[in-house]
Amino acid sequence: MTDCARPFSIEIIRARSANRRVRAALFDFDGTLSLIREGWQNVMIPYFCEVLSEVVDPTVETPEDVERITRDYVDRITGKQTIYQCIRLAEEIKRRGGTPLDPLLYKKEYLRRLQERIQSRVDLLASGKAAPDDFVVRGGRRFLQLLRDHEVKLYLASGTDEYYVKQEVELLELTEFFDGVVYGAQDDYKTFSKAMVIDRLVKINNLEGAELVGFGDGYVEIENVRDVGGYPVGVATNEANPGGGVDAWKRRRLLDAGAAAIVPDFSEPQKLFDFVVNS
Numbered sequence: 001m002t003d004c005a006r007p008f009s010i011e012i013i014r015a016r017s018a019n020r021r022v023r024a025a026l027f028d029f030d031g032t033l034s035l036i037r038e039g040w041q042n043v044m045i046p047y048f049c050e051v052l053s054e055v056v057d058p059t060v061e062t063p064e065d066v067e068r069i070t071r072d073y074v075d076r077i078t079g080k081q082t083i084y085q086c087i088r089l090a091e092e093i094k095r096r097g098g099t100p101l102d103p104l105l106y107k108k109e110y111l112r113r114l115q116e117r118i119q120s121r122v123d124l125l126a127s128g129k130a131a132p133d134d135f136v137v138r139g140g141r142r143f144l145q146l147l148r149d150h151e152v153k154l155y156l157a158s159g160t161d162e163y164y165v166k167q168e169v170e171l172l173e174l175t176e177f178f179d180g181v182v183y184g185a186q187d188d189y190k191t192f193s194k195a196m197v198i199d200r201l202v203k204i205n206n207l208e209g210a211e212l213v214g215f216g217d218g219y220v221e222i223e224n225v226r227d228v229g230g231y232p233v234g235v236a237t238n239e240a241n242p243g244g245g246v247d248a249w250k251r252r253r254l255l256d257a258g259a260a261a262i263v264p265d266f267s268e269p270q271k272l273f274d275f276v277v278n279s
């Protein structure tokens, strides 16, 4: 079988209640709209395993155990700010009798390694050798356009540092859709969370939860949107193989988090728009 594109489909777990108009939509960035940071897990997980292995007693835990534990918590925290994954690493080290560094140092080293992986993509975009849509999840731009044309207010919230998020939104030429409202992680990490962003946008726009829809490929945004009574759509993007259908592993996780529907991407923007907004 060739790996040609699979047809777009919407897996519906719960339909959206149609008695409220959609007035606002919240998007996650990495893996949901942007492919610039594709593969970040393959940087974080080996690095964290490397650090944790230094304090592991090999008669108690095998390298496979270390990898499984690391993968589990990294995944569970995905969507929150990166520092929380680093804080958890420090806790795992402490639990095994080690003395961890300041979690901020783990974050710095992780970002240094990740930057090595993604710099070539940033350079391609910045020099114009790649088109923005080469790194936008399929159909994403058109879908945002449809929402905006129907006066749905668009918000973007990411667990990546705000400085990088804004720069990458700009490189992908998506800034205009969000009216400048792009939220990312802060140095003072307690001042930001996706739940806080949702609270704020609900208050500012005087929204009912049911007037909010959310799109994300991670646990956190799905849970947060669900918690306020919004409609959370899991975007199970196949980042390494765009067009290859849903990523089965992401799909499972998104369902566990309470996603009301699952899509592989936005590659049929009108169909998705009709489902979410017009149904």
Ligand SMILES: [Mg+2]
Pocket: 028, 029, 030, 031, 032, 079, 216, 217, 218
């Ligand atoms: Mg994401």
